[in-house]
Amino acid sequence: MRYVVKRLLQAIPIVLAIIILNFLLLQLAEGDAVDVLAGEAGSATPEYMAELRAKFGLDQPLPVQLAVYLKNVVFLDLGYSFRHEMPVSELIFDRLLATVLLMVATITLAVGFGVFLGLVAAMGLNTWRDTAISIFALITYATPLFWVGLMLIVVFSLNLGWFPTSGMENFAMFYEGWDRVKDIAHHLVLPTITLALFYLALYTRLMRASMLEQAGQDYVTTARAKGVTENRIMFVHVLRNALLPVVTMAGVQVGALIGGSVIVESVFAWPGLGMLAFEALFSRDLNLLLGIFFLSALLVVAVNLVVDIVYSSLDPRIEVD
Amino acid sequence: MSRLLDISDLHVALPAESQRPYAVEGMNLHLDPNEILCVVGESGSGKSLTARAVMGLLPKPHVQISKGSVVFEGEDLAQASDERLREIRGSEISMIFQEPMTALNPVMTIGTQIDEVFRFHQRMSGKERRSRALKLLQDVQLPDPEQTLKAYPHELSGGQRQRAMIAMALALDPKILIADEPTTALDVTTQAQVLKLIKEMQAAHGTGVLFITHDFGVVADIADRVCVMQNGLVVETGTTEQVLGSPSHPYTQALIAAVPDLVPRPARPRSTEIVMRVKNLEKTYRSGGGLFGGKGRVVHAANDVSVDLARGETLGIVGESGSGKSTVARCIVRLNDAEAGQILLGDVDLRPLGRAAMRPHRSKIQMVFQDPFASLNPRTRIGKIIAQGPMMYGASAKEAKDRTLELLEIVGLDARAYERFPHEFSGGQRQRIGIARALALEPEILVADEPVSALDVSIQAQILTLLDEIRDRMNLSMIFITHDLRVAAQVCDRIAVMQRGKVIEVGPTSTMFANPTETYTRELLAAVPGKDWFSEKKIAAAKPG
Numbered sequence: 117m118r119y120v121v122k123r124l125l126q127a128i129p130i131v132l133a134i135i136i137l138n139f140l141l142l143q144l145a146e147g148d149a150v151d152v153l154a155g156e157a158g159s160a161t162p163e164y165m166a167e168l169r170a171k172f173g174l175d176q177p178l179p180v181q182l183a184v185y186l187k188n189v190v191f192l193d194l195g196y197s198f199r200h201e202m203p204v205s206e207l208i209f210d211r212l213l214a215t216v217l218l219m220v221a222t223i224t225l226a227v228g229f230g231v232f233l234g235l236v237a238a239m240g241l242n243t244w245r246d247t248a249i250s251i252f253a254l255i256t257y258a259t260p261l262f263w264v265g266l267m268l269i270v271v272f273s274l275n276l277g278w279f280p281t282s283g284m285e286n287f288a289m290f291y292e293g294w295d296r297v298k299d300i301a302h303h304l305v306l307p308t309i310t311l312a313l314f315y316l317a318l319y320t321r322l323m324r325a326s327m328l329e330q331a332g333q334d335y336v337t338t339a340r341a342k343g344v345t346e347n348r349i350m351f352v353h354v355l356r357n358a359l360l361p362v363v364t365m366a367g368v369q370v371g372a373l374i375g376g377s378v379i380v381e382s383v384f385a386w387p388g389l390g391m392l393a394f395e396a397l398f399s400r401d402l403n404l405l406l407g408i409f410f411l412s413a414l415l416v417v418a419v420n421l422v423v424d425i426v427y428s429s430l431d432p433r434i435e436v437d
Numbered sequence: 438m439s440r441l442l443d444i445s446d447l448h449v450a451l452p453a454e455s456q457r458p459y460a461v462e463g464m465n466l467h468l469d470p471n472e473i474l475c476v477v478g479e480s481g482s483g484k485s486l487t488a489r490a491v492m493g494l495l496p497k498p499h500v501q502i503s504k505g506s507v508v509f510e511g512e513d514l515a516q517a518s519d520e521r522l523r524e525i526r527g528s529e530i531s532m533i534f535q536e537p538m539t540a541l542n543p544v545m546t547i548g549t550q551i552d553e554v555f556r557f558h559q560r561m562s563g564k565e566r567r568s569r570a571l572k573l574l575q576d577v578q579l580p581d582p583e584q585t586l587k588a589y590p591h592e593l594s595g596g597q598r599q600r601a602m603i604a605m606a607l608a609l610d611p612k613i614l615i616a617d618e619p620t621t622a623l624d625v626t627t628q629a630q631v632l633k634l635i636k637e638m639q640a641a642h643g644t645g646v647l648f649i650t651h652d653f654g655v656v657a658d659i660a661d662r663v664c665v666m667q668n669g670l671v672v673e674t675g676t677t678e679q680v681l682g683s684p685s686h687p688y689t690q691a692l693i694a695a696v697p698d699l700v701p702r703p704a705r706p707r708s709t710e711i712v713m714r715v716k717n718l719e720k721t722y723r724s725g726g727g728l729f730g731g732k733g734r735v736v737h738a739a740n741d742v743s744v745d746l747a748r749g750e751t752l753g754i755v756g757e758s759g760s761g762k763s764t765v766a767r768c769i770v771r772l773n774d775a776e777a778g779q780i781l782l783g784d785v786d787l788r789p790l791g792r793a794a795m796r797p798h799r800s801k802i803q804m805v806f807q808d809p810f811a812s813l814n815p816r817t818r819i820g821k822i823i824a825q826g827p828m829m830y831g832a833s834a835k836e837a838k839d840r841t842l843e844l845l846e847i848v849g850l851d852a853r854a855y856e857r858f859p860h861e862f863s864g865g866q867r868q869r870i871g872i873a874r875a876l877a878l879e880p881e882i883l884v885a886d887e888p889v890s891a892l893d894v895s896i897q898a899q900i901l902t903l904l905d906e907i908r909d910r911m912n913l914s915m916i917f918i919t920h921d922l923r924v925a926a927q928v929c930d931r932i933a934v935m936q937r938g939k940v941i942e943v944g945p946t947s948t949m950f951a952n953p954t955e956t957y958t959r960e961l962l963a964a965v966p967g968k969d970w971f972s973e974k975k976i977a978a979a980k981p982g
Contacts, residue, residue, distance in 0.1 A: 334695075
C-alpha cells in the first residue's frame with residue numbers, strides 16, 4: 117500500500133512534465149483554432165479573428181497560456197472545446213469508456229491467445245503446429261491494420277452479415293440492460309480482432325521464444341532429475357518464468373495501443389479517444405488534444421503501476437517497497 | 438556383494454556433425470552401495486554426459502545411448518520407459534548440480550521445490566510432507582528451517598542453496614546420489630563444508646555416490662574409488678590410493694602433475710623499486726534508494742585498502758567471492774572509480790584523473806579478464822583485437838601488425854590466428870589472446886583477474902607458466918587476483934588476503950603459508966581441498982630426490 121502511494125506521488129511530476137512538453141509541442145504546429153474556424157467560415161475579417169483569439173485567450177504570451185492551463189489542470193478543469201462547444205472533460209469522458217473497452221478487450225485477447233499459441237508452438241517444437249502458428253504470426257504481423265479491418269468488414273459484415281460494419285451500438289433499437297451489453301459486445305468483435313491480431317503475433321512469438329529459452333534452463337533439468345512429470349514442468353516451472361517478459365511487454369504496449377486504435381476506430385467508426393484526437397488535431401482544437409494527451413498519460417502511468425504490481429507477484433526477485 | 442549400478446559397454450552417441458561420434462565410448466563402470474566413486478576429467482571428457490545417461494536425462498533426440506547397458510539393481514535403465522525413469526529419478530537415483538542458483542527455480546519457494554519430490558513419488562498428507570521437509574533442512578544444517586521453507590532461492594547464499602539442493606536430492610533416501618561438480622561454484626570454505634556434508638549424509642544413509650569433478654583435491658578428500666576419463670574413454674579406474682599415489686596411465690600422470698600444489702615456490706629477491714602504491718582505497722556500492730532518496734543497501738567493497746607493488750614481482754590478492762578483490766583490481770585499472778585514497782603510479786595519483794588526463798597512463802596498466810569467452814568481441818578478428826590498442830596510441834598499421842605477430846608468437850599462437858575470429862579458439866587459446874592484447878600496449882603493470890579459473894587444470898598450468906615467462910621477459914609487475922590458494926602459491930611472490938573489503942594480511946607467500954597470523958587466513962588454508970594429499974605428495978617427491 118505504501119508502495120502504491122509512493123508510486124502515485126512519483127507520478128505527479130512525470131505527468132506535469134508530460135503536460136508541459138505536450139503544450140509546447142503543440143505550439144510548434146502552424147495555425148490555431150481560430151485559423152480553422154475562420155477558414156471554414158470563409159469570410160472572417162482580421163478584426164473578428166483578433167476578437168476570437170482574445171475570447172479564447174490565444175492572444176496571451178505563451179508562458180501565461182501555459183500557466184493558466186496548468187492551473188486549470190490542477191483543479192481538474194481541462195478547459196473548453198470551442199470546436200465542439202462542450203467542456204473537454206465531458207467530451208473525453210464519453211469517449212474514454214469506448215476506448216478503454218476496446219483496449220481491455222484487445223489486450224485480453226492478444227495476451228491470452230498469444231500466450232496460448234506461443235505455448236502450443238513451443239511444446240510442439242518443429243511440428244506442423246509450430247510451423248502453422250509461426251506462419252500465422254508472421255502473416256498477421258506483416259499485414260497492415262487498416263487492411264485487415266477492411267477485409268474483416270467485407271467478409272464478415274457485408275458478405276456473411278454476421279457482424280455490424282461500424283459503430284459501437286445500435287442506437288435505433290434503444291436497447292436496455294443485458295440486451296445493450298450484448299449489442300455492444302456484438303459491435304466490439306471486429307474492431308477487437310483487428311487491433312488484437314497485430315499484438316497477438318507479437319505475443320505469440322515472444323511467448324514461444326521465452327518458453328524455449330526457459331525450457332533450456334538448469335532448473336528444468338533439476339525438476340526432471342526430481343522425477344517431476346513433464347506436464348508439471350511445462351505448466352508450472354517453465355510457464356511462470358516464461359510469462360515474465362510477456363507481462364513486461366504488455367505493460368509497455370498499452371500506451372502504444374491508444375495510438376494504434378486511431379486507425380481501427382476510424383475504420384470501424386468506433387467512437388473512442390483515438391477518433392476524437394484525430395479530429396481535434398485537424399481542427400487545431402488544442403484544448404481538447406491536450407486533454408486527451410493528459411488522460412492518456414494518466415492511463416499509461418496507472419497501467420504501469422498495475423503491471424509492476426503484477427510483476428512483483430509473479431517474480432519474487434522483484435521487490436516492491 | 439551385488440552391484441548397485443553396473444554400466445557396461447556404454448556408448449552415448451553425439452549428433453552427426455559433432456567432433457567425435459561418441460561422447461562416451463565403451464564405458465565399463467560400477468558403483469557399490471556405500472561408496473563414493475569420483476569420475477574425473479577435463480571439460481569435454483564426457484563425465485557429465487555419463488551422469489545424465491544414468492539419469493535418463495540426455496538431451497534427446499540429439500544425444501542418446503546407442504549401445505550398452507546401465508543396470509540399476511537388476512533393471513537396465515537404457516531400456517526403461519520414460520515413465521519408469523521418471524519414477525526412479527528423485528526417489529531411487531537423485532542428482533545435485535554445479536550451479537545452485539540456476540538449478541533452482543527462481544520463482545518457487547524452497548519449500549515448494551522440496552515438496553514436489555514427495556508429491557510426485559509418494560502419497561503423503563500435506564502435513565507429513567511439510568514435517569519431512571523441515572526435518573531434511575535440519576539434517577543439512579540450514580539455519581532456521583521454518584524460514585528457509587518459505588524462502589526463494591535468491592534469498593539464500595550459494596552454500597545454503599547447495600544445501601537445499603542436497604536436501605531435495607536426499608528427500609526420499611535414494612540409493613544413488615549423482616553429484617555433478619557440486620562444489621565448483623562455491624567458495625573454498627563453503628566447498629569444504631558442503632563436501633563434509635555430502636560425506637556425512639552418504640555415510641548416514643549408506644548411499645552410493647557418483648561424484649563428478651575436475652578437481653583432484655576434491656577427489657583426494659572424498660573418493661573411495663576414482664575413474665579418470667579423457668575424450669569419452671575411461672583411461673584408468675582404481676582405488677583413490679592407487680590412482681592418486683601411482684597413476685598408471687600417462688594422461689592421469691599428466692593431469693596429476695598439472696595440479697598446482699600448496700607448496701609455495703621459492704622466494705625471489707624483491708626489487709626495491711616500487712612501481713605502484715595503493716593507499717587507503719575506498720569504494721562503496723549502493724543499491725536501492727530512488728528518486729526520492731530512501732535508504733539503499735551500502736556495501737564496502739574496498740575499505741581502506743593499501744598495497745605496494747615492486748618492479749618485477751607478482752602480488753596475489755586472494756579472497757572469497759564478495760571480498761572486494763575484483764573491485765580493487767578494477768579500481769586500479771580505473772574501470773571503476775574509487776571514492777577516496779590514492780593510486781600512485783610513480784609519482785602520479787591516478788585516482789582523481791579524468792578521462793582525458795588518464796589517457797596517457799591507461800597503457801601502463803593493462804588487464805587480463807576472467808572469462809576468455811566473454812571478454813573477446815566475437816565479431817572482431819584476433820589481429821584487430823590486439824592491434825587496436827597500439828594504433829589508438831599512435832602506432833602505424835604496419836607497426837601494429839608487426840607487434841601483433843610478435844606477440845602472438847610470444848603467447849604461443851600461430852601467426853595464422855591474426856585473421857581468425859575468437860570462436861575458432863579454445864578457452865586456453867583465447868586466454869592467450871587476452872594476454873597478448875594486454876601486452877600490446879607495453880604495460881608496466883599487468884592486472885590479471887582470475888585469469889585461469891575458467892580453464893581446465895592442464896591448460897591452467899600452461900597459462901600460469903606463460904604469465905611467469907612474460908613477467909620475467911618484460912620485467913612486468915603483476916597483480917594476480919584469485920580465489921584459489923593453490924594457484925596463488927604457484928605464481929605469487931607476495932599475497933594480500935582480503936575479507937569483506939579489507940586487506941587483513943599481507944606478506945611473502947612462503948611465510949604466509951607456513952605461519953598465517955590471521956584466523957581467516959588459516960581457515961582459508963585449511964579449507965583447500967586435498968591439502969593432506971598435497972603434503973603426502975610433497976613428502977613422496979622429496980624421498981627419491
